[in-house]
Amino acid sequence: MASSDVAVSLENVHKTYRLAEPVYALDGVSLEVPRGSYTAIMGPSGSGKSTLMNLVGCLDTPTEGVVVVDGRDVTALDGSERTALRGEQVGFVFQTFNLMPRLSALENVALPQLFLGVGRAERRERARELLERVGLGDRTDHLPNELSGGQRQRVALARALVNDPALVLADEPSGNLDTETEADVLDLFAEFHDAGTTMVVVTHERHVAERAERIVHLLDGRIERIEELEGVGEPARPDPASGSRPGSAVEPKGADSDDKTRAEDEHE
Numbered sequence: 001m002a003s004s005d006v007a008v009s010l011e012n013v014h015k016t017y018r019l020a021e022p023v024y025a026l027d028g029v030s031l032e033v034p035r036g037s038y039t040a041i042m043g044p045s046g047s048g049k050s051t052l053m054n055l056v057g058c059l060d061t062p063t064e065g066v067v068v069v070d071g072r073d074v075t076a077l078d079g080s081e082r083t084a085l086r087g088e089q090v091g092f093v094f095q096t097f098n099l100m101p102r103l104s105a106l107e108n109v110a111l112p113q114l115f116l117g118v119g120r121a122e123r124r125e126r127a128r129e130l131l132e133r134v135g136l137g138d139r140t141d142h143l144p145n146e147l148s149g150g151q152r153q154r155v156a157l158a159r160a161l162v163n164d165p166a167l168v169l170a171d172e173p174s175g176n177l178d179t180e181t182e183a184d185v186l187d188l189f190a191e192f193h194d195a196g197t198t199m200v201v202v203t204h205e206r207h208v209a210e211r212a213e214r215i216v217h218l219l220d221g222r223i224e225r226i227e228e229l230e231g232v233g234e235p236a237r238p239d240p241a242s243g244s245r246p247g248s249a250v251e252p253k254g255a256d257s258d259d260k261t262r263a264e265d266e267h268e
C-alpha cells in the first residue's frame with residue numbers, strides 16, 4: 001500500500017510497562033490502518049487494546065518499534081510535536097476524557113476549535129450542530145453534572161468530532177448508552193466513515209464491531225487474527241487507477257507516557 005493511503009502504521013511495536021515484574025502489554029504488533037477505513041479492535045481484558053489506542057492516538061510512545069501517523073514517525077517527535085499532531089489529526093472518544101466541569105455542554109464541544117483559531121460565533125454554531133446530531137440540542141446550556149452519564153458521553157463524542165478529525169479513536173464508545181442512543185452513536189460513526197474519516201473502535205461488543213469493515217483480534221499483546229467482514233457498507237472511494245480501494249484491508253505485517261490530556265488543561 002502506498003504510504004499516502006495509510007492513516008496509521010505500526011511496525012513490530014512493543015510496549016512494556018516496567019513494574020516489579022515487566023508487563024508486556026504489546027508484544028510485536030504490526031498493522032496498517034488504511035486511510036478512510038473502519039476498524040474494530042476486540043480482545044479479552046488486558047490483551048492490549050487501550051495500550052494500542054494510546055499509541056495510535058500519539059498519547060504514548062512504544063518501548064520498541066515504529067508508529068507512523070499521517071506519514072509521521074511518532075517515535076521521532078518530542079512531546080509538544082506529538083501533542084500538535086494529535087490536535088490536528090485525532091478525535092478521541094475515550095471514557096477517560098472527562099468534560100470540563102465548569103463549562104456548559106456547548107462550551108465543552110466548542111473548545112477544541114479554539115486551538116484551530118476558529119472564531120467564537122463559528123465555534124458555537126458548529127458545537128450546536130454537533131450537539132443536535134447527538135440528540136442534545138436541548139441540553140446545550142447544561143453543565144456536565146446536570147447531564148446523565150449517557151448524555152455526558154454524547155457531549156464527549158460531539159467534542160471529539162467537532163474539528164472533523166481525519167482519525168477518530170473510540171474506546172468502548174457505547175459502554176453506558178442505552179440501545180437507542182448506541183444506535184445513534186454508531187450511525188454517526190458510519191456517517192463520518194462515509195465522509196472519509198478513518199475510524200478505529202475498541203469494543204467488547206460483537207454487534208458494535210460488526211459495524212466496522214474488519215475486526216483486529218488481540219490476544220496477550222499480539223494480533224491473533226484479522227477478520228474481514230463481508231458486505232459491510234459500500235466500497236470506500238474506489239480508485240479507478242489502481243483498481244484497489246483504500247480501506248479494503250488492514251494488513252498485519254510482521255514507553256514512555258507524556259501528557260495524557262488534551263482539552264482538559266486548557267480553557268476557553
Ligand SMILES: Nc1ncnc2c1ncn2[C@@H]1O[C@H](COP(=O)(O)OP(=O)(O)OP(=O)(O)O)[C@@H](O)[C@H]1O
Nearest residue numbers: 017019023025043044045046047048049050051052
Ligand atoms: N500504566 C500501566 N502500567 C502498568 N501496566 C499497565 C499499564 N497500563 C496497562 N497495563 C497492563 O498492560 C496490559 C494491557 O492493558 P490494556 O489496558 O491495554 O488492556 P485492554 O485490552 O484495554 O483491557 P480492558 O479490556 O480491560 O480495558 C494489562 O495487563 C495491564 O494490566
